[in-house]
Amino acid sequence: MTDTAVTDTGTGYGREPSSHDARLTEVGPGTPMGEALRRYWHPVASSAALTSDVPHRTRILGEDLVVFRDGQGRAGVVFERCSHRGSSLFYGRVEDDGIRCCYHGWKFDVQGRCLEQACEPGGGRRRNLARQPWYPVDERYGLVFVYMGPADRKPELPRWDCLEPLAEGEQYYSSWPVPGAEVTGMEADYNWLQMYENAVDPVHASWLHSQHSGFQFQGTGTTGFPESYYDPSTVAERVTYHRTDLGVKYVQRYQDKSGADGALVDLDWSVELQLPNILALPDFVNVTPDARHDMLIWVVPSDDTHHRMFFAIRSTDSTHLESFAFGIKQNGKDNWQMSDEEKQRWPGDYEAQRSQGDITQHSEETLAPSDRGVVMLRRMLRTMVDDVAAGRDPLGVGTPGGPARSVESGVFTAGGA
Numbered sequence: 001m002t003d004t005a006v007t008d009t010g011t012g013y014g015r016e017p018s019s020h021d022a023r024l025t026e027v028g029p030g031t032p033m034g035e036a037l038r039r040y041w042h043p044v045a046s047s048a049a050l051t052s053d054v055p056h057r058t059r060i061l062g063e064d065l066v067v068f069r070d071g072q073g074r075a076g077v078v079f080e081r082c083s084h085r086g087s088s089l090f091y092g093r094v095e096d097d098g099i100r101c102c103y104h105g106w107k108f109d110v111q112g113r114c115l116e117q118a119c120e121p122g123g124g125r126r127r128n129l130a131r132q133p134w135y136p137v138d139e140r141y142g143l144v145f146v147y148m149g150p151a152d153r154k155p156e157l158p159r160w161d162c163l164e165p166l167a168e169g170e171q172y173y174s175s176w177p178v179p180g181a182e183v184t185g186m187e188a189d190y191n192w193l194q195m196y197e198n199a200v201d202p203v204h205a206s207w208l209h210s211q212h213s214g215f216q217f218q219g220t221g222t223t224g225f226p227e228s229y230y231d232p233s234t235v236a237e238r239v240t241y242h243r244t245d246l247g248v249k250y251v252q253r254y255q256d257k258s259g260a261d262g263a264l265v266d267l268d269w270s271v272e273l274q275l276p277n278i279l280a281l282p283d284f285v286n287v288t289p290d291a292r293h294d295m296l297i298w299v300v301p302s303d304d305t306h307h308r309m310f311f312a313i314r315s316t317d318s319t320h321l322e323s324f325a326f327g328i329k330q331n332g333k334d335n336w337q338m339s340d341e342e343k344q345r346w347p348g349d350y351e352a353q354r355s356q357g358d359i360t361q362h363s364e365e366t367l368a369p370s371d372r373g374v375v376m377l378r379r380m381l382r383t384m385v386d387d388v389a390a391g392r393d394p395l396g397v398g399t400p401g402g403p404a405r406s407v408e409s410g411v412f413t414a415g416g417a
């Protein structure tokens with residue numbers, strides 16, 4: 001029975017309405033984060049999968065776009081809505097020099113210039129007055145990148161030392177090995193920052209990826225992590241967080257067997273995030289100490305409540321791609337094979353992140369010391385937004401050319417090179 005003599009505390013009654021931090025999460029044109037993100041290049045498609053066949057529609061930073069490759073091999077990104085009377089260029093036809101709208105046959109090149117207005121005399125004598133809004137593209141590492149920011153502030157597309165040069169026999173893997181997702185990737189239905197913050201939250205592996213999902217990424221000392229990697233009672237003392245030139249990284253110390261004698265060695269698992277949305281995650285299934293890093297991931301917002309992950313892997317074969325795409329099983333199954341009840345019993349990253357909400361409610365959070373990486377990342381993102389709002393270049397933008405950027409990710413023998 002309830003003791004009516006004592007007043008209950010902490011009940012749900014009368015709480016203020018919850019809210020999210022719009023400055024960190026909302027990405028549409030004109031929003032503070034949207035303007036900051038528009039100062040960087042973002043992947044929009046996989047180069048190899050983008051052929052001169054049908055166009056593809058996508059949504060990036062809240063804008064509906066069509067991605068295509070014309071018959072001359074040039075990639076193009078234009079507004080989906082035709083600048084004549086608004087039909088979707090998703091139903092357009094890719095031709096040698098552009099894309100042609102299905103409704104009245106206006107044709108636009110990769111820079112949106114109107115090449116022809118099929119139903120106007122002479123192909124449209126005033127066609128030069130029509131312009132389909134477009135964005136600059138560049139291709140590198142097997143990805144098509146788009147720049148959606150102010151034209152006079154366009155930076156060079158950066159290079160990264162982990163992805164080049166290709167060694168003998170290597171190639172780039174940048175397509176999801178899933179039918180239908182090869183070209184513009186797979187969309188997840190929650191805010192991009194929930195995914196991105198997860199990458200600088202190693203503590204969740206010690207709980208979600210072991211105590212709830214079952215031990216994941218687990219190996220024998222030559223493949224994944226040993227069980228001791230996870231130990232939730234010691235993880236807080238085994239992880240350190242560091243600012244890097246372009247972002248933040250964490251280093252997680254653990255012990256694993258090494259060599260034929262099976263002696264235990266100290267290893268440092270390190271993951272770097274580079275602003276605004278890049279993640280350098282080593283292969284967590286085939287953990288290879290002291291190997292050169294070989295992969296970048298981009299968490300690209302589609303809009304405020306959806307995002308897509310793009311990646312580029314430098315490799316001689318598809319092993320890393322497969323471990324990245326299919327390496328996280330829940331109770332031995334892929335997520336899409338599970339019933340709701342199985343997901344309750346064996347939740348994984350998707351269940352944890354998606355259930356935070358379309359956009360997590362920051363007003364309802366209770367941050368703790370083990371959220372240090374998340375706090376560091378948010379602080380850097382806020383600075384990035386403030387810089388752009390004040391007319392300054394954000395981190396990593398504004399330095400032309402230069403050497404390939406170094407990436408501080410991998411698993412390293414502690415005290416080694």
Ligand code: FES
Binds near residue numbers: 082084086087104106
């Ligand atoms: S609406 Fe596209 S050509 Fe008319």
Ligand SMILES: [Fe+2]
Binds near residue numbers: 198204205209349
């Ligand atoms: Fe995770």
